[in-house]
């Protein structure tokens with residue numbers, strides 16, 4: 001239904017050369033730019049905040065996909081709205097999820113909902129008719145460079161089945177440990193939007209890496 005999109009995660013780039021890294025990713029075929037915001041509470045890491053998102057957005061020509069791994073997305077949301085095309089919040093965060101999703105859409109942005117590896121698919125079900133994107137975390141959020149968790153493919157399939165059964169149109173995004181081989185399994189399970197940090201920014205040939213994630217031909 002949806003075209004396959006690849007969203008390089010800036011978390012894995014050289015922050016000292018942010019604009020060059022973003023241009024490099026765009027020239028290599030990035031469809032979206034994925035920005036991982038971490039507050040040191042929701043996850044055990046602090047990445048960057050609104051000023052950095054603004055700096056990245058000022059260099060980007062592709063849509064900015066902001067992933068909020070923060071405890072209070074309701075409180076900080078206004079600071080990310082201006083420069084994000086999509087904003088994804090976590091179902092486990094400490095907020096009224098339905099109301100934050102609504103605020104994102106009211107601001108003219110698309111909204112995403114994510115779940116950690118330990119959170120069952122049933123936790124996101126009540127919100128699936130009110131989202132533009134379901135982000136299935138395929139690693140524990142907080143750090144790049146971790147190994148893909150194959151057990152998460154079940155949640156990707158569950159999302160695809162639910163989407164079909166209820167005639168919904170949300171994208172299904174996967175994030176964590178995505179390389180060509182894991183991308184292939186995710187796409188087979190129903191994912192259409194692939195976030196990749198390490199395997200894209202640290203690849204010897206970034207164009208080839210993005211191409212292989214978008215159209216994985218084998219292991």
Ligand code: DX5
Pocket residue numbers: 009011012034036067139140141142143144145146175176177178195196197198199
């Ligand atoms: C992890 C982040 C990911 C991360 C992915 O908490 O949400 O977006 O950057 O990194 P890789 O692709 O290296 O697993």
Ligand code: ZN
Pocket residue numbers: 009034035036067175195
């Ligand atoms: Zn992410």
